[in-house]
Amino acid sequence: MTRVVRTREALRAVLDTGRRPVGLVPTMGWLHDGHRALMARARAESATTVVTIFVNPRQFGDPADLARYPRNEDRDLDICEAEGVELVFMPSVEEVYPPGFDTTVSLGAIARPLEGAARPGHFEGVATVVAILFNLIRAERAYFGQKDAQQVAVIRRMSIDLAIPTEVIACPTVREPDGLAMSSRNVHLAPNERAAAPVLRRALLSAREAWSAGERSGDVLRDRMLAELAEEPLAAVEYVSVADAGTLEELDQVAGPALLSLAVEFGTTRLIDNELLGTG
Numbered sequence: 312m313t314r315v316v317r318t319r320e321a322l323r324a325v326l327d328t329g330r331r332p333v334g335l336v337p338t339m340g341w342l343h344d345g346h347r348a349l350m351a352r353a354r355a356e357s358a359t360t361v362v363t364i365f366v367n368p369r370q371f372g373d374p375a376d377l378a379r380y381p382r383n384e385d386r387d388l389d390i391c392e393a394e395g396v397e398l399v400f401m402p403s404v405e406e407v408y409p410p411g412f413d414t415t416v417s418l419g420a421i422a423r424p425l426e427g428a429a430r431p432g433h434f435e436g437v438a439t440v441v442a443i444l445f446n447l448i449r450a451e452r453a454y455f456g457q458k459d460a461q462q463v464a465v466i467r468r469m470s471i472d473l474a475i476p477t478e479v480i481a482c483p484t485v486r487e488p489d490g491l492a493m494s495s496r497n498v499h500l501a502p503n504e505r506a507a508a509p510v511l512r513r514a515l516l517s518a519r520e521a522w523s524a525g526e527r528s529g530d531v532l533r534d535r536m537l538a539e540l541a542e543e544p545l546a547a548v549e550y551v552s553v554a555d556a557g558t559l560e561e562l563d564q565v566a567g568p569a570l571l572s573l574a575v576e577f578g579t580t581r582l583i584d585n586e587l588l589g590t591g
């Protein structure tokens with residue numbers, strides 16, 4: 312049976328008597344197979360799996376984006392139950408940010424490019440809520456999706472720098488059969504946009520193919536992605552990137568592990584995806 316708690320106090324009471332190790336899967340709900348893969352991994356490695364479902368207002372720049380973020384508690388709880396999750400923490404905004412709340416995590420260089428540049432304040436909001444969740448749950452391990460590659464890097468950096476003992480584990484991106492990375496935001500795609508969206512994956516794979524054939528120029532690899540995306544009239548490109556996998560700085564030449572990433576809008580829906588090169 313999955314237990315559902317909504318307050319810090321109830322959460323602590325359950326965790327104090329629960330079995331360790333604890334595996335944490337933080338989510339914003341509208342759960343899909345990507346989330347389920349994180350839960351399955353957590354469950355395989357933990358005695359108690361905790362899923363948090365919280366649409367974090369602090370990580371949304373645009374109020375309209377927050378307002379239309381999809382939610383369905385009952386469906387999410389059924390999925391947690393099916394995955395054998397022991398505990399779900401579903402707090403209100405006030406429970407996470409009580410009156411008087413006045414502290415945020417300030418991030419360094421890793422949070423500046425890519426999503427950090429495109430969405431000012433986004434990662435500070437993410438890091439702040441994740442720090443709160445890490446401190447409330449005190450899990451041995453926390454599981455994040457590689458789909459949000461920069462998010463994993465930011466959280467890993469924060470945990471190391473702030474001496475948070477929870478180990479950050481990155482899990483592979485789960486995709487639809489046509490290659491589109493699963494995302495709660497996919498529900499907003501109109502049918503023609505949904506049909507066009509696999510172009511993200513094709514663009515990444517086209518650059519990977521060039522890299523596999525020996526291409527090492529950052530510009531050539533970025534152009535490969537842009538050329539593929541240009542084939543799709545519904546795709547409005549926000550950025551394409553070939554960056555150092557560790558620092559996320561843009562590369563002139565790929566000499567070591569690199570992260571290919573992109574952000575593309577289809578109408579009002581913004582999608583991201585990425586591909587790691589040269590990491591074994």
Ligand code: AMP
Pocket residue numbers: 337338339340344345346348349454455456457458459482483484485486492493494495
């Ligand atoms: P979200 O609910 O979108 O905040 O995502 C919660 C967690 O699930 C984050 O660590 C995401 O990176 C991860 N996640 C989202 N989509 C996928 C996916 N398609 N494959 C793997 N992990 C994912």
